[in-house]
Amino acid sequence: MGVSxxxxxxxxxxxxxAGVSAATVSRALSGGRSMNPAVRDRVQAAARDLGYQINxxxxxxxxxxxxxxxLMVPDLDNPFFAALAEQLARTLRSHGFELLVSSAAxxxxxxxxxxxxxxxxxxxxxxxxxCDEVESAATLRLAQxxxxxxxxxxxxxxxxxxxxxxxxxxxxELIAAHxxxxxxxxxxxxxxxxxxxxxxxxxxxxxFHRAFPNSPQFSGAFDIDWGYQAVTELLSRGTKTGTIVAAxxxxxxxxxxxxxxxxxxxxxDFRVVGFDGVGIASFALPKLTTVRQPVEKxxxxxxxxxxxxxxxxxxxxxxxxxxxVLGESSPE
Amino acid sequence: MGVSxxxxxxxxxxxxxAGVSAATVSRALSGGRSMNPAVRDRVQAAARDLGYQINxxxxxxxxxxxxxxxLMVPDLDNPFFAALAEQLARTLRSHGFELLVSSAAxxxxxxxxxxxxxxxxxxxxxxxxxCDEVESAATLRLAQxxxxxxxxxxxxxxxxxxxxxxxxxxxxELIAAHxxxxxxxxxxxxxxxxxxxxxxxxxxxxxFHRAFPNSPQFSGAFDIDWGYQAVTELLSRGTKTGTIVAAxxxxxxxxxxxxxxxxxxxxxDFRVVGFDGVGIASFALPKLTTVRQPVEKxxxxxxxxxxxxxxxxxxxxxxxxxxxVLGESSPE
DNA sequence: ATGAAAGCGCTAACAC
DNA sequence: GTGTTAGCGCTTTCAT
Numbered sequence: 001m002g003v004s005x006x007x008x009x010x011x012x013x014x015x016x017x018a019g020v021s022a023a024t025v026s027r028a029l030s031g032g033r034s035m036n037p038a039v040r041d042r043v044q045a046a047a048r049d050l051g052y053q054i055n056x057x058x059x060x061x062x063x064x065x066x067x068x069x070x071l072m073v074p075d076l077d078n079p080f081f082a083a084l085a086e087q088l089a090r091t092l093r094s095h096g097f098e099l100l101v102s103s104a105a106x107x108x109x110x111x112x113x114x115x116x117x118x119x120x121x122x123x124x125x126x127x128x129x130x131c132d133e134v135e136s137a138a139t140l141r142l143a144q145x146x147x148x149x150x151x152x153x154x155x156x157x158x159x160x161x162x163x164x165x166x167x168x169x170x171x172x173e174l175i176a177a178h179x180x181x182x183x184x185x186x187x188x189x190x191x192x193x194x195x196x197x198x199x200x201x202x203x204x205x206x207x208f209h210r211a212f213p214n215s216p217q218f219s220g221a222f223d224i225d226w227g228y229q230a231v232t233e234l235l236s237r238g239t240k241t242g243t244i245v246a247a248x249x250x251x252x253x254x255x256x257x258x259x260x261x262x263x264x265x266x267x268x269d270f271r272v273v274g275f276d277g278v279g280i281a282s283f284a285l286p287k288l289t290t291v292r293q294p295v296e297k298x299x300x301x302x303x304x305x306x307x308x309x310x311x312x313x314x315x316x317x318x319x320x321x322x323x324x325v326l327g328e329s330s331p332e
Numbered sequence: 333m334g335v336s337x338x339x340x341x342x343x344x345x346x347x348x349x350a351g352v353s354a355a356t357v358s359r360a361l362s363g364g365r366s367m368n369p370a371v372r373d374r375v376q377a378a379a380r381d382l383g384y385q386i387n388x389x390x391x392x393x394x395x396x397x398x399x400x401x402x403l404m405v406p407d408l409d410n411p412f413f414a415a416l417a418e419q420l421a422r423t424l425r426s427h428g429f430e431l432l433v434s435s436a437a438x439x440x441x442x443x444x445x446x447x448x449x450x451x452x453x454x455x456x457x458x459x460x461x462x463c464d465e466v467e468s469a470a471t472l473r474l475a476q477x478x479x480x481x482x483x484x485x486x487x488x489x490x491x492x493x494x495x496x497x498x499x500x501x502x503x504x505e506l507i508a509a510h511x512x513x514x515x516x517x518x519x520x521x522x523x524x525x526x527x528x529x530x531x532x533x534x535x536x537x538x539x540f541h542r543a544f545p546n547s548p549q550f551s552g553a554f555d556i557d558w559g560y561q562a563v564t565e566l567l568s569r570g571t572k573t574g575t576i577v578a579a580x581x582x583x584x585x586x587x588x589x590x591x592x593x594x595x596x597x598x599x600x601d602f603r604v605v606g607f608d609g610v611g612i613a614s615f616a617l618p619k620l621t622t623v624r625q626p627v628e629k630x631x632x633x634x635x636x637x638x639x640x641x642x643x644x645x646x647x648x649x650x651x652x653x654x655x656x657v658l659g660e661s662s663p664e
Numbered sequence: 665a666t667g668a669a670a671g672c673g674c675t676a677a678c679a680c
Numbered sequence: 681g682t683g684t685t686a687g688c689g690c691t692t693t694c695a696t
Contacts (some may be wrong), residue, residue: 009675010672010673010674011673011674011675014671022673022674022675023674023675023676025674026674026675026676027675028678030675031675031676052675052676055672055673056669056673057672057673057674058672058673058674059673059674059675060674061672061673061674062673062676063674063675063676063677087677221676246673
């Protein structure tokens with residue numbers, strides 16, 4: 001093991017090998033300018049012979065931009081964010097962009113550092129799912145001075161950066177309508193909320209609260225452990241039956257797991273409703289009743305913002321409608 | 333909307349503002365060289381005043397490398413890969429590296445393109461979960477000519493690139509021992525295999541085959557849909573009961589979902605065993621019996637390889653032992 | 665301890 | 681249609 005690395009082949013090497021100038025190599029390999037086909041072929045052959053690979057740094061330094069879009073996510077362990085990343089990567093790739101993903105590990109400091117690094121690399125634009133609707137503001141402002149920025153799924157309201165995401169209020173209304181249709185009373189519903197410092201966490205909380213102002217509400221994080229733990233809190237109040245509305249599918253999954261561990265049956269004893277409907281979480285058993293975020297439409301909307309001319313008019317907000325999905329965790 | 337972007341502040345600007353040369357700015361901001369503290373403070377103040385952010389491309393072009401590690405994964409939707417990415421990002425961050433993730437979307441072509449792009453960006457090193465144990469070879473060879481490369485979780489055997497991953501054979505032995513201990517006969521066990529063109533898919537298949545050479549085996553992909561579909565195939569053979577060993581947790585999850593849809597009970601009618609034990613899939617209900625891959629140890633091993641001097645002796649293979657986890661999908 | 669100057673690899677303006 | 685030249689932002693000799 002321990003192979004030493006070959007000195008990179010540069011354009012100058014290819015130029016010498018093909019008997020032309022570096023500029024001609026550049027044109028032959030990437031330029032769209034007209035040129036002698038014979039020369040072009042000779043250059044391409046030389047590049048192949050020598051195993052030439054372009055140094056994108058050189059190009060980017062000269063052109064003042066790299067054809068790469070950066071995506072900053074709070075946490076890749078959350079399957080909703082992972083699904084967003086995968087979908088966005090595919091959408092952007094089909095439009096000539098490459099996506100690189102960085103995780104903030106749930107920390108605004110790491111988020112800030114990652115964005116700084118993206119900016120330092122002269123990325124074309126930045127898509128960010130902000131960690132915190134207050135503390136991420138500085139990072140967003142900084143980024144916006146340098147590149148096109150799009151907030152995705154979560155937003156910082158105090159900053160003038162376009163947003164693409166699902167309509168959390170509408171999603172909660174769909175859920176509330178379903179819960180009401182099942183005939184449960186307000187006192188029998190509980191909300192397992194997520195991070196209230198994120199806009200999605202807060203908006204879903206508010207949406208629930210608007211529909212069921214007197215129901216118990218618990219606040220935690222966007223992860224499975226919190227759902228499990230929240231069940232413990234709920235059961236310790238002596239609750240033996242009811243409906244649980246979770247702020248995310250992962251929380252719902254944890255809740256179902258916790259209920260199961262406590263000997264409860266879903267949907268027999270408790271009905272559980274999730275939020276997101278994307279990625280592996282919604283496939284758990286019993287299959288989740290949830291609202292599905294339109295991930296493809298979200299990615300398309302982002303692509304439009306990214307592709308737009310800087311300075312051109314773009315919507316400040318693209319709110320997409322979720323779709324109700326009836327599963328088995330909350331049958332009618 | 334549509335803010336136009338400020339012209340970036342360069343070192344020259346900072347130098348002029350502080351009344352020093354660009355070289356001094358460089359030393360004051362990043363250099364470890366000794367210098368007049370008063371001058372250093374003045375430069376740092378100037379940088380702050382002007383909102384200077386370093387252009388990493390300029391630095392990298394000069395230094396011939398960027399302090400970034402690239403991770404190429406086959407697919408971020410697979411929660412095992414997402415968990416690996418998240419863990420590796422954390423491990424590397426605590427050792428001064430930054431991790432950027434790119435998804436191959438399951439395609440060797442996209443994989444090749446993504447690796448090319450990483451190399452073009454002069455990344456410090458590349459960690460790759462190869463898509464295909466044959467067709468990814470060229471990409472690996474190419475990458476190894478330029479940077480330190482580590483194969484992760486999956487490997488291409490025909491290439492001399494160090495590998496870090498779980499011991500799939502040992503994992504399958506743990507599973508086989510468990511299945512045997514539950515007293516099921518060979519004819520009652522079925523294997524839901526994954527992509528046979530990946531080393532992990534093949535090795536788990538072989539491990540199962542060694543233990544149960546006469547059991548039925550189905551081959552598909554590393555995703556939930558395949559697990560669901562495989563159940564259909566199994567049931568169409570008239571099977572009414574038995575044990576299903578899946579090559580991955582996501583497949584097991586799909587299988588459980590399919591069994592459920594077909595009116596079957598787990599573990600009553602069918603017992604299901606998974607593989608990976610990491611990320612959200614293993615939390616599904618009924619809680620999966622699986623073998624857990626030691627993701628943290630894997631990340632540490634990778635960090636050691638990446639941090640090693642190029643040319644120094646490093647292990648060609650780091651095989652880590654999975655741990656049996658008894659869940660509820662296959663009780664004794 | 666600091667400055668001047670060269671140069672990393674590439675492309676775009678300009679000249680021929 | 682192709683070569684020459686300049687320069688993107690940074691670091692690193694080499695002088696001073």
